[in-house]
Amino acid sequence: MKNDLWVEKYRPTLIKDVIGNEEAKILFVEWLGNKRRTKKAVLLYGPPGVGKTTLVNAAANEYNFRIIEMNASDTRSEKAVTRIANPATSFTGLDKFSSEIKGNILFMDEIDGIAGNEDRGGVNAIIKIIENTRAPIIMAANDVEIEKLRPLKKVCTLIRFQPTRIPLIIMALKSICEQEHVKYEFVALEKIAVNSQGDVRSAINDLQGLSEEGKTLTEQDTLALSLRNKDVSMYDTLKEYFAVKNIADAANLLNYSTVEYDDLLMAIGDNMPKRYTDTVKLAEAYDFLSQADVFRGRIGIEHWHLLKYFYNNLAQAASVDPESYKPFEFISPPIRVITLFWTKSKRTLLTSICMKIGVQCHVSKYEAKMIFVPYLRLMLQQRKKANALAEWLKLTPEEVTFLTGLKMF
């Protein structure tokens, strides 16, 4: 049972079972039932998860329409729209006489997803079809205030959906809990409903995610919910990243994380050895990280289309061996930052010493570091001529002390 999505399992098939938005429901049913409707298309709009699609499906079911659906995943160029929509809207099916089917409904979901280049001419094609259609056309959108939908709005009946009221959501959740035999604290359902902000779909998804068979759903369980609709932080990204079950999960997570990718790469690199204790797996994961970094380098400041390969390698690094995952404590802040912070004064001293050597002995800082410092520190440890030598190089007492105590690299 746990595998079935409750949003699908409990999707209402009758108009009366669709919760909330009573006014919109009435307007829609009137429009659909009216054979002499003034406008042949209707545009349902409102926030996600309030029942637009559900209402269309329930109405089609009750009134015996067959739905021909196009949604955002189809490309809506003019060609594509005409190819699918024309046959659906211009002929009445042969089965009209033999069955109870009244005809087709063309349903275009997420119409506001018509965007830029990919859906070139899409809006115009839709308008053309609306002009010629014999079948009712239903469209749904979250946002109708966008410019490119303006011509469409003129030829449609507009029906507005509002966020579903919280008490209604609570009732729906309660009913699902009873059918699924999930025990619950009422406060927990309340929290889920409030947190959904009127989005029934997300509330049901949350409920399914939180409930466990044979366990009571408590308010405590709902604390994790507060993260919905917020940026996924570094900590949460890492937590999920290292625990992913497969590469798809990892890719999905990286897609949603808003953590800056350079910081993310550094943090993942720091923590990788805690994730994989097996040396072979660790080497494999690091190899992916290294390649991710190579892509990061290639991106530079302009080749951003390469970013997907960067993320792809990160996702591969996360899913080298999902079974071996055990929770661990993260290293933070980044090792590099800590290391370089605490050693900054050392490096400053060393640089100053190397420059002084460079002036006297005509060598670069690097050469001074490599072939003078190792010997100079030993010479200065031998007291006899140390003072004269330090004086000749113009080293301060502090620099001399530093050099004589310096460990070889």
Next chain:
Amino acid sequence: MSVNEGALMWVEKYRPKTLKDVVNQHDIVESIKAFMRNPKTMPHLMFAGIPGTGKTTTALCIAHELFGMQNWRNFTLELNASDERGIDTVRERVKDFSRYSRGAFGDIPFALIILDECDQMTGPAQTALRRIMETSSRTSRFILICNQSSKIIEPIQSRCAIFRFSRLERNAMVEHLKDVAKKETVNISSEAVERIVDYAEGDLRHAINALQTAAAYKEDAVVDEKVVSQIIGEASPKQIQLMLNKAINGDFMEARRIMYDIIGTYGFTGAEIIRQMQKELFKISYILPEQKAEFSNILGEYDYRLTQGANSDLQLSALLAQFVKVGKALGESS
């Protein structure tokens, strides 16, 4: 050999002052002497070769011969391409300098600019340098010094007479060290000198520094092989060696800790660390040559990835992880 009495580092004290004293680079010295006979015809010069073979010394000798021991500093600008902050600094300093010194001295119509470590300059910086060389050619001559001439862009190469400094011959180094020892009245055994020369791998400054340190350890007694070995041990990159050993023997966390320790204290770049790992890898006695080759390939791969990537710590960590993996496989097979 003339001696720079004031200098307390022997490298500087016994640095040759005149071209004829430059150790073991006869062909180059002869060609340059030809330029010196008519200095006005001297082109820009490029000196390429491994460290410690006399490139800087030769450049300084040219300055001495052109302007005289008293005045050369006034007419010579020594710059370090990797130390100076970018090409703009080079441009400004070269401009100021060539304006200031033009025609100020006798019959040498130009100032000398010695630019060290040119191969560390980026492509755009080199292009800018090329322009600087062009605009200041009336007043300046450049001596560009680098380890690999192939890393210098073609237009600059074509503007220079290129001299390749070869690795110093063993005998020449031995003779030179013995000479320095004699002048410093250091009593040193032949074996000890040989040991130093072996260790220095053709870098004369390295050898002289080792000699001076050994002499400081054995103030009045004979400097023998034992002391030299001790010095070499003390001055060898112990932490790099330790990091390699930890990685090959499977301790990733410790290897990485040491890596950060080295970077923190010495500020090495990723490429510099890999260069040293490469050197130390071949000194490890307990792994076979074929296995060293395998490790060396990993170093090569990550040396390349460093040039492509953005985060050198991450590349080094990944490198160490590969070492751990291969090291473990070797341990299991033997």
